[in-house]
Amino acid sequence: MSQITTIQLDNFLPYMRDVIRCEQSLHELNLMWRMIESSAKMNCPTEAKSILPTMAATRAGFNRLEKELVLSLVQEKVATVLSEIGTKAQYVIDILVRNLYERTADVGFLATDNELCEFVAGISGNDELIRARLRAYRKKYTVYDEIILLDINGNVLVQINDETPIEGSLDPLIKETLASDQYVETYRASDLRPSKNKALIYSKRMRHPHTGEVIGVLCLCFDFVEEMASIFKSHGDPSERSVMLLLDSDNCVIESSDKIWVPVGAVVPVNDDMQSNLKVFSGRKYLVSTFTSDGYQGYMGPKGWQGQVMIPVDIAFTGKETNTLKTLDPVVAEGLLSHAQSFCPPLFEVMNAASTIRRVVWNGQVMTAGQSGELLKLKTVLDQISETGTRSNELFAQSINDLYETVLASRLQDSEFVSHLLVDLLDRNLYERSDDCRWWAVTPELRAALASQTIDSKTVTQITDILEYINSLYTVYSRIFVYDNTGCIIASTNPMEASDSIIGTRIDETTLAQVMSLRTEQQYYVSPFVNDALYSNAPTYIYHAAIMAPNGNSVVGGIGIVFDSSTEFFAMLQGGITEKESVTAFYIDRQGLIISSTDPTRPVGTMLEIDTDLLTLPNGKSTSRIVIHDGHYSILGCSVSNGYREFKVTDGYKEDVIAVVYDSFGEVRSSYSSGNNSASIIDVSMTQSADPEFATFFIDGGLFAIEAEYILEALPASEVSRVSIGSGSERVGVLAIQHENEGKTFAWVFDLGFLLSGKLTVVDSNSQVIVIEYQQHKIGLLVGALHSVAQFNESQVTPTPLAVNRDGVLIKQIIKANSGRLLIQAIDIQYLLNMLSNPFEAVGDDKKIALRIVNGN
Structure with missing residues (x-):
């Protein structure tokens, strides 16, 4: 990712409303922690002494986040835009080079046509016969708008275009072509095409069919303007926020998708190293991406030609409203979000920051649960800050969702665009095949x-x-x-x-x-x-x-x-996805039969399991969606072929091909909660000060609670160390605990999810360990994201049906929060501790356990 300076940040930030909201949220949270620290120091300095270091560290962390995280978010969004326009810029030049490669073969073959050579040599044939033959060629290869035969002096022998008749040419390309045994590629003004400002001409010398003497020149004139208009129409920005250009080696515009916006002949700034520096053109600032071709079959295209896309910075980060998250299954949305570290690191940082905030607030509330006197002063401070924290957390959650929506929308659009490119490449390639067989047949x-x-x-x-x-x-x-x-x-x-x-x-x-x-x-x-x-x-x-x-x-x-379908189709797919490890691509037919594949586990001739509605997508249409593919969350892009020129359009041939692209983000997770679910916010307006307090948290997507009086604190699951002591699956490791004026102690950590369901918990960045203190002993419980600490009145806490007259049940109570709309399962802590076999064994020998931890065992 390119680095963005502070000055550039000031240029980008005003155009990123979601990042501004995130910045405001961070600033608000920073102020909140300053207030926590100040209030605690003033009102209850002794009681708050144990948590002041945590609050100071959190405040320092937010000072860093306010600066670094916003910078990271801006970098991510700029990099996303540069990647999007960079892909299009590369496709502009690559599609054109593939097309022009075919022209180099055409001119080489046609220049050896025996009938044409005999005519130029004066052996046989007449003007009308040869003109008819050349027009028959043009009727098959419709990419040409003029074909000319000349003698060695530049005199025109035959041309097929009646609208611009010429008698001869003084163009230097004739002399150059006569002296070369290769084709000559020319793009500039030429008297061979007097009606055009510039023409793209492929010329090749012709030889006498009997003596081999050089006798003349064949010129194939490519319909360049029409071809570029086709590329721009097919792959341009439908929202018209960006302009697509073809440039020469002097950065002069050869063709433009919008000639009023950026006219042909204008010299524009370029960005061929994907830097994020803004470029100025006609008084407006742009993000720019420029690409040259890597070549096709060894052909590099006209020297110095470049594809470029420019988008004004003031509209680069806006676009149509998307609602991907609203339409996505919440379980899938949460599971996909768990892989944020791989597909959007800034989003992952925001989520970690939110998790840190939640844990500190949660711990502060737990510490003062049920206390009175001076500790009640601290509780009052924390309650007030908790209210502010809840509102700030909602803003934080919105920032996370905004960035998440932006990232998903961008990746969906990118996959759809790539699939569209792939079917376009296929149709353009096979168009040439239909031309070749018909011409060679004559x-x-x-x-x-x-x-x-x-x-x-x-x-x-x-x-x-x-x-x-x-x-x-x-x-x-x-x-x-x-x-x-x-x-x-x-x-x-x-x-x-x-x-x-x-x-x-x-x-x-x-x-x-x-x-x-x-x-x-x-x-x-x-x-x-x-x-x-x-x-x-x-x-x-x-x-x-x-x-x-x-x-x-x-x-x-x-x-x-x-x-050669195996080689050529695979090369098209690989070229389109640029060999990204997380991406696979396919060509399939209307039945789902694989025509080509980059996935070795799905070879040609097998069936691709895909939603049936995608197989009936109309010609020329594209779509994208989030799916589960091979046990991974994936973005699918899909496009159906629509033909090229007359091929598959008016020539009677019908053979639909569908391009499918999968971009995988990570394995499916049966449960995951980031803790940012607004639907789980608890309404505490009906509670009284004497009501019991419960600390709530997530396990396997469900919300659980433990009476707050039994909880010492929560620590990140990343602090758990595994030790080489035989134990059951429920015991996952040991946790070091140290408080002020106390020596380091250790507690066994048990997987609460495993105890509830028999399924091991997958530890992720949101996983926490809740430390339970019971009868002067401590154990840790591995859980998911923390939720909150709240009071519930007695009427909200009801026994479960299975708990009636039974002792052996871990969940004996259900808390009906928010008028019964939110159900929370309460853990019976006494039964939990009883069911664990000797949970406190060997914990007392702190030195031995510490030695094992230091040794990595």
């Missing part, structure tokens, strides 16, 4: 070869060479093969060993029938996602297109391209 050499009466070994070699060349450019395929009109495979890349060759085998009858029924060059067929021998008996999609006779009257065969 390769003249393939059409002529399959239309001939006999296919000799020379023809097979020629076809295989073509396929091998294609496969070397388009590495996402594990195999490309060609078959005749009977379905017999005559040529293939990666044909395997001779003993296991696919040459001469036949494709399945269903696929053959589908391919033979195709009637136009725009149609294609995709096999279902099932195990296939052509993919080593693993499941994948195979894209097929019909190869027509040269006259176009009949289908003479087909081409199949085997998508």
